[in-house]
Amino acid sequence: MTKLWSGRFQKETDRMVDDFHSSISFDSRLYKYDISGSIAHAKMLARVGIISHLEADAIVGGLTGILAGIEAGRVEFSVAAEDIHMNVEQLLIESIGDVGKKLHTARSRNDQVALDVRMYLRDEIDGVGQLLSELISVLLDISEKHLDTVMPGYTHLQRAQPISLAHHLLAYCQMFSRDMDRLVDCRRRVNVLPLGAGALAGTTFPLDREYVARELGFDAVTENSLDAVSDRDFAVEFAAAASLIMMHLSRFCEEIVLWSSAEFGFIELDDAYSTGSSMMPQKKNPDVAELIRGKSGRVFGDLTALLTVLKGLPLAYNKDMQEDKEALFDAADTVKKCLLIFRPLVATMRVRKENMAQAARGGFTNATDLADYLVQRGVPFREAHEIVGRAVAYCLEHNKSLDELSLEELRGFSSSINEDVYEAIAVARCVAARSVTGGPAPEAVQKAIQAARQRLGR
Numbered sequence: 001m002t003k004l005w006s007g008r009f010q011k012e013t014d015r016m017v018d019d020f021h022s023s024i025s026f027d028s029r030l031y032k033y034d035i036s037g038s039i040a041h042a043k044m045l046a047r048v049g050i051i052s053h054l055e056a057d058a059i060v061g062g063l064t065g066i067l068a069g070i071e072a073g074r075v076e077f078s079v080a081a082e083d084i085h086m087n088v089e090q091l092l093i094e095s096i097g098d099v100g101k102k103l104h105t106a107r108s109r110n111d112q113v114a115l116d117v118r119m120y121l122r123d124e125i126d127g128v129g130q131l132l133s134e135l136i137s138v139l140l141d142i143s144e145k146h147l148d149t150v151m152p153g154y155t156h157l158q159r160a161q162p163i164s165l166a167h168h169l170l171a172y173c174q175m176f177s178r179d180m181d182r183l184v185d186c187r188r189r190v191n192v193l194p195l196g197a198g199a200l201a202g203t204t205f206p207l208d209r210e211y212v213a214r215e216l217g218f219d220a221v222t223e224n225s226l227d228a229v230s231d232r233d234f235a236v237e238f239a240a241a242a243s244l245i246m247m248h249l250s251r252f253c254e255e256i257v258l259w260s261s262a263e264f265g266f267i268e269l270d271d272a273y274s275t276g277s278s279m280m281p282q283k284k285n286p287d288v289a290e291l292i293r294g295k296s297g298r299v300f301g302d303l304t305a306l307l308t309v310l311k312g313l314p315l316a317y318n319k320d321m322q323e324d325k326e327a328l329f330d331a332a333d334t335v336k337k338c339l340l341i342f343r344p345l346v347a348t349m350r351v352r353k354e355n356m357a358q359a360a361r362g363g364f365t366n367a368t369d370l371a372d373y374l375v376q377r378g379v380p381f382r383e384a385h386e387i388v389g390r391a392v393a394y395c396l397e398h399n400k401s402l403d404e405l406s407l408e409e410l411r412g413f414s415s416s417i418n419e420d421v422y423e424a425i426a427v428a429r430c431v432a433a434r435s436v437t438g439g440p441a442p443e444a445v446q447k448a449i450q451a452a453r454q455r456l457g458r
């Protein structure tokens with residue numbers, strides 16, 4: 001098969017070169033975008049009088065047929081035609097004849113591939129955004145049921161202060177909501193039309209780029225032809241946003257792994273989202289959570305790969321940039337797969353409230369509350385801290401918790417302590433008292449849930 005660019009060559013390309021530089025094995029998935037971009041381009045060429053309307057109709061008809069053929073699985077792509085762009089063009093010429101050769105007027109694969117990737121990414125961003133919003137919605141539903149489910153909050157993975165499960169889950173809602181914001185922001189820069197930049201220096205033809213932008217749903221057109229064909233910042237931005245999503249998922253998954261251990265016993269995963277061991281009959285493993293945690297590694301790798309491919313590239317297009325696709329596709333595929341499976345995993349987990357409460361009662365999570373109690377009675381905080389520290393040391397020695405000490409024992413540490421101390425340091429009360437905005441008190445959390453729902457429009 002002669003190549004679309006064979007004119008200046010005297011020899012055939014080496015077979016190994018064909019294999020090496022062909023991208024059809026991975027960019028064929030862009031076919032939909034490539035074809036709709038070409039349809040808009042052909043219509044515009046006719047609109048400004050570069051080709052006739054009849055010719056445009058023939059091209060549009062041919063492209064529509066090719067789309068149907070690909071979707072019905074009737075098309076076999078050719079490695080020698082290199083990439084999706086030249087495959088589609090070649091199929092068009094085979095299907096409608098010489099008029100098909102007019103499609104590529106005033107266009108280069110360099111602006112064409114930038115267009116296709118931007119259209120692809122726009123859809124992926126919308127898909128990931130939708131999955132994030134569904135995940136947040138599930139987390140809000142669970143939170144609503146656990147406003148009063150007390151558990152220990154941790155620092156250094158040591159029990160610190162009591163909080164509620166709802167409050168803990170809402171922390172993740174905040175992360176995922178920032179992730180959504182980042183995607184919206186990234187989409188603004190993705191949604192700019194590069195077509196018309198040509199190979200690097202625009203074109204001598206009087207194109208109507210704004211028309212193409214409108215046809216394809218772009219908000220603006222690029223302002224510099226060199227930048228238009230060499231810019232992949234948007235791909236890096238997406239991979240960075242995807243990396244943050246994966247980082248957040250990996251932290252959540254880590255907690256799920258810990259919480260489902262016998263040592264914690266805070267949750268039990270549904271059988272449908274757990275796996276067994278080939279040797280140990282008793283095992284029920286949180287493999288799905290572990291695998292999501294693990295897959296964060298490949299998405300961070302995709303981000304690094306993209307940055308490294310682009311680093312030091314001279315303007316404008318360089319073939320290195322063909323290496324953007326697999327990393328970008330992998331980042332999008334991975335983050336979507338993980339978000340999709342994570343949602344039912346959390347939606348079906350069983351919460352073991354009693355174990356959470358028990359853990360919150362141990363570990364002196366109410367020690368700060370005892371210090372605050374003393375402060376309210378005029379003891380300077382630094383002194384109160386010291387007093388409670390001594391009380392904790394005493395408890396450790398006598399294997400008791402602070403609320404198990406008698407009033408007499410407690411007063412031995414400070415005469416400011418009275419009978420009302422027990423109410424002040426009851427764990428549920430410690431949570432309820434933290435009603436500051438953004439705090440774990442049930443009514444503060446309820447407000448946060450409402451705010452989150454409003455943002456989500458659910």
Ligand code: ARG
Binds near residue numbers: 027083113317321
């Ligand atoms: N397959 C190429 C890519 O993905 C398309 C652009 C090729 N342009 C070129 N002049 N070789 O980047």
